[in-house]
Amino acid sequence: MDGQQLQQLYPQATVQSAPSDQTNVISVALTANKFLWIDTTNLNQRELVLLALLTTKQTAPTTDAWSAFLTCESATAPQATAKCFQLLHFQVRFTDDSQHHSQWLTALAGLFDGVIHSAFTSKNAGYLLLSNPIGASSQPDLSSLLDLLDNDFYTNTHLFIGSRQPAVTNLPAAYAFEQQLFHQTHKQAVGKLSSSLLPYLATTHRQALNGLTPDLLADADNRQLIAALYQTQGNVRQAAAHLFLHRNTLLYRIDKLERCSGFNLKDMDDLVYCYLLTLAQPNQT
Numbered sequence: 001m002d003g004q005q006l007q008q009l010y011p012q013a014t015v016q017s018a019p020s021d022q023t024n025v026i027s028v029a030l031t032a033n034k035f036l037w038i039d040t041t042n043l044n045q046r047e048l049v050l051l052a053l054l055t056t057k058q059t060a061p062t063t064d065a066w067s068a069f070l071t072c073e074s075a076t077a078p079q080a081t082a083k084c085f086q087l088l089h090f091q092v093r094f095t096d097d098s099q100h101h102s103q104w105l106t107a108l109a110g111l112f113d114g115v116i117h118s119a120f121t122s123k124n125a126g127y128l129l130l131s132n133p134i135g136a137s138s139q140p141d142l143s144s145l146l147d148l149l150d151n152d153f154y155t156n157t158h159l160f161i162g163s164r165q166p167a168v169t170n171l172p173a174a175y176a177f178e179q180q181l182f183h184q185t186h187k188q189a190v191g192k193l194s195s196s197l198l199p200y201l202a203t204t205h206r207q208a209l210n211g212l213t214p215d216l217l218a219d220a221d222n223r224q225l226i227a228a229l230y231q232t233q234g235n236v237r238q239a240a241a242h243l244f245l246h247r248n249t250l251l252y253r254i255d256k257l258e259r260c261s262g263f264n265l266k267d268m269d270d271l272v273y274c275y276l277l278t279l280a281q282p283n284q285t
Contacts, residue, residue: 006036013038017101017120026051031064034102066117066129070175077168080116082131087162087175088112089182091125095154104153111145127175133164142190158182161192198272202279209280216261223278225253229265230275 006028007013014037019027028036028051040048068074070087090108094101101120109118114132121127134142146157160182165174181196184203202209216222224243232238240250254265263270 006038010036010038015102017105018123064117064119067119067121070127070172071121072172072176077171078117080131080168082114082116082168083166084131084133085116085165085168085171086130086133087165087171087178088128088130088134089125089160089162089178090127091158091182093124093156100153104149104155107149107152108157111142111149129171134161143188146189157189159190160196161190163193198276199279202276206280209277213277213280216257217274217277218281221253222257223281225250225257226265226271226274226278229254229271234266234268234271 007015015030016027016035016037019029019035020037024040026038026040028038030036038051040051043051065074065076065078069077092104094104105118105120105126109115109128112128112130112132112134114130116129116131118128119126142159142161146159149155150157160178162178163174165171178193181193181200182191184200217226225239228239228242229236232242236250236254237247240247243250245253258264263274265271265274
């Protein structure tokens with residue numbers, strides 16, 4: 001018996017993008033990301049037995065073509081005419097009051113233009129594939145839109161803005177790397193590649209970086225100094241205001257750190273390097 005026949009037998013059943021956790025609902029897999037939810041409240045014992053047999057005997061659904069390509073289960077890319085691609089990765093936590101996965105995914109995809117494909121890859125995670133990439137400047141607006149989405153669906157959503165890719169053949173490698181970044185570093189509602197890379201490097205290479213870290217950088221005051229300068233793009237006045245210090249005091253600390261460690265925090269290369277070292281310190285990532 002196929003999904004179409006089941007839907008004819010149970011017209012009140014709904015198609016969702018993940019199995020149901022509800023005890024009074026039987027989920028029948030139609031595809032990798034589509035499940036028929038059948039309410040068992042008014043079913044007789046014979047129907048319950050038949051549905052139970054059907055769900056235990058069904059084979060694993062086939063992964064959709066885009067998901068299979070992105071996860072390297074298939075080497076064949078689906079046809080696409082776009083000149084540029086971008087992945088948006090998401091993680092969403094559904095409360096007991098919200099199990100509408102497919103409706104939520106449709107609403108999320110509706111926030112963006114040029115959605116080529118959208119899918120759950122697990123119960124609470126998935127991706128959107130765009131042909132009209134968005135920029136990092138969209139991050140504040142996205143945070144507000146996600147708040148509205150979460151309020152509507154009683155969810156908690158995290159989104160990661162992936163890189164722009166000029167060719168579809170680049171997507172599997174980008175997907176794998178961006179997934180690592182997202183899972184290891186996501187803390188904000190909306191994350192991006194550039195702000196996640198340094199914490200990722202600090203996490204994955206912590207042992208090696210700690211071997212390079214001068215003892216001076218283990219000092220909390222120096223870590224605060226480095227972080228303040230990095231977060232203000234090296235602007236001494238703004239960093240001093242952030243630390244509630246006089247500008248001359250901050251300059252004195254910068255000069256002192258250079259004398260003791262050899263790192264000039266007025267040089268962006270040294271500043272980024274020192275910031276990476278501080279992230280590798282325990283409890284800094």
